[in-house]
Amino acid sequence: MATVEECRQALDTLSERMVAHAAELSSTVNLDRRMVLRLRDLGVAFRxxxxxxxxxxxxxxxxxxxxxxxxxxxxxxxxxxxxxxxxARSWAAGRVSVKANVLDLLKLRKLL
Structure with missing residues (x-):
């Protein structure tokens, strides 16, 4: 089980990668949304x-x-x-749960 600090570092790394992908994709991934990431095993969330x-x-x-x-x-x-x-495979297998509207989900997938 990863620690809360490792998860926070992973979120920072993920954000950096998403910025790079967004720059490549131009305006097709314009998102401005509040989000939350819940870690089931640790019982914590990041917003x-x-x-x-x-x-x-x-x-x-x-x-x-x-x-x-x-x-x-x-x-x-x-x-x-x-x-x-x-x-995508983790989501399809039920390991990752995502609640978002369909357009946001498609844009999010492009960034990841």
Whole structure:
């Protein structure tokens, strides 16, 4: 099981990668949404904002009204960021749960 600090570092790394992907994709991934990432095994959540391809304003805490809600385990988060776990396959297999409208989900998938 990954630690809360390892998960926070993984989120920062993920945000950096998403910014790079957003720059490549231009305006096709314009998202400005509140988001929350819940780590099932640790019982913690991080909230923030997706803006211009980046996850900003990351802080501990839940946000039940977030337009994008992602749930997974700490190990799966770290494995995805390390490139050992594919987001789409994990989502299809039920390892990752995403609550978002369809257009946001498609844009999010492009960034990941």
């Amino acid at each position: 923030g904002r997706m803006n211009d391809g980046a996850i900003t304003e990351i802080e501990p805490g839940d946000d039940p009204k977030a337009r994008i809600q992602i749930e997974l385990t700490s190990d799966d988060l770290v494995a995805m960021v390390d490139g050992q776990l594919d987001f």
